[in-house]
Amino acid sequence: MTKKFQVVGIGNAMVDVLAHCDDAFLAGHGIEKGIMQLIDLDRAAKLYAEVGLATEMSGGSAANTIAGIAHLGGRTAYVGKVKDDQLGAIFAHDLRAQGAVYDTPLAPKDADGETGRCIVLVTPDGERSMNTYLGVTEHLAPSDIDESQMADAAWIFLEGYRFDGPESHEAFAKAISACKGTGGRVSITLSDPFCIDRHRDAFAKMLREDVDLLFANRAEMLSMYQVDGLGAAMAKAAAEVDIVVATDSEHGVHIAQGDNRWHVPAVPTKVVDATGAGDLFAGAFLWGLAEGYDLEVCGHMGNIAASEVISHLGARVEADLKALFAQHSIGL
């Protein structure tokens, strides 16, 4: 039976506020380079007042992934909470504009907080330091999960960052149960090592019991499995998760399924803004999987998509990914 959706994503709905800065600015503002840090509305306002010229583009890790799948023509939906405000309208537009279904109930105009945003500071080396004001997206709750949508998903894709909200654990559980109940499968991205530190037990339980496909980068794999080498972490992960996909930036991606291992080299490119690399990797990989490609081909697709998104500012894909696949001799 073909399900209505190939992938339904759940995550933090965010508008990215992208600005360039130098390392001194990061140091002067106590911003740790290259990671995501949570900030409140006051800090967001203060930081925003001090950054230079900015550009607003829809973001959100899982939303970037879903937008990438939709760009490829995949059948997708996304769940993540925005407010009935202008930034919320921008977020909703950009998902729907690429063909994803998006119908999470809006937080009303008089709700506390605003639509979440992430002040992404891009340094000259292309590294990004993310300062996230969660706003209303923090309050994603079980009532926001439409069980029939989850039941109609071949895959659900969960964003690790969303573990930073107490009601979202329940929301995830509801989604997983509905999806698995009709033979759907569960994928997750660990999002970042600090997020893992905050929610190690919850991640471990979900990986053991529910997850069929794990996306993580090297640092996240090491943090999650508390081992020194990526190989050891892959082995531990592959013992409990069907497919393990560990991205390793310019060293490409390592894939494990049972005792099988694949390595797919990265696609070299000039890094303008690393935002969205992991998200778009996951998007193209999931699309390939949903379309029935081999894991190694899926890894190659993911690497191509990641290289596209880091070659320009912003975390949504701009070039025609299918055309890029063809240039890399991937027949579709």
Added chain:
Amino acid sequence: MTKKFQVVGIGNAMVDVLAHCDDAFLAGHGIEKGIMQLIDLDRAAKLYAEVGLATEMSGGSAANTIAGIAHLGGRTAYVGKVKDDQLGAIFAHDLRAQGAVYDTPLAPKDADGETGRCIVLVTPDGERSMNTYLGVTEHLAPSDIDESQMADAAWIFLEGYRFDGPESHEAFAKAISACKGTGGRVSITLSDPFCIDRHRDAFAKMLREDVDLLFANRAEMLSMYQVDGLGAAMAKAAAEVDIVVATDSEHGVHIAQGDNRWHVPAVPTKVVDATGAGDLFAGAFLWGLAEGYDLEVCGHMGNIAASEVISHLGARVEADLKALFAQHSIGL
């Protein structure tokens, strides 16, 4: 006496919503290519729902000009109306982030309309078709003009588009009077040929009586002076305006002062998005003038700034303009 401000701009405060489309999309939506067309909020919502992935960046013709001057280290202020909403906050941030003074009273949260926006549709040839919802910026009124600020300006810079608001004619008159009263000078950009058609008499009167520096492109010059050739239009303009600056896209810029004429060739570049070319030309030109450079050098600076802004998406300058000037052997 050194005035506090080198240039104070008055114009339509706008956030640009940039999206790519093809010519068929323009035709299918009855959008005339390459010009600015005014739309209401309903049409803006409908059009926005149908365009693809978009990026939000502060825009507004005179605001782009002022941001460019501020980027160069010039002392500037800007007057243009936004609302107390998220897009208004984005607009205000981006001007202040580059060092311009911006303190126009906000339209309150309960005012009719929203912060103005311009849906800029960029076709593969880099041409842009602008669909402008004016929103609250339409209601710029004399009460928004701070006479002491205008009196403290060596130059004011008026955006022709703002003639599309009845109260703004009065606002312009108030600003001109305050500025001229202390020996300041008046510059204006004609904005577009259709805007000239809508307000020909008002433009003609202002050019005759008040304007010291006119910026216009070829089409605007021909429309304004109702002659066939640019040379003839320049002659008519130079008879009533001290400095006449006519940009002619890839053919560079023609400058007239009295009987003197200069031509400065364009700086070739690959056009990604033509948005802001004229605005940044005017910004760099005005900055040069305020800093005491010859008109020909100002023209060269303008051409360099225009070539920078059309080489990327968005109408605000990104590269270091002074560094670019140095690369073109303009000593600062």
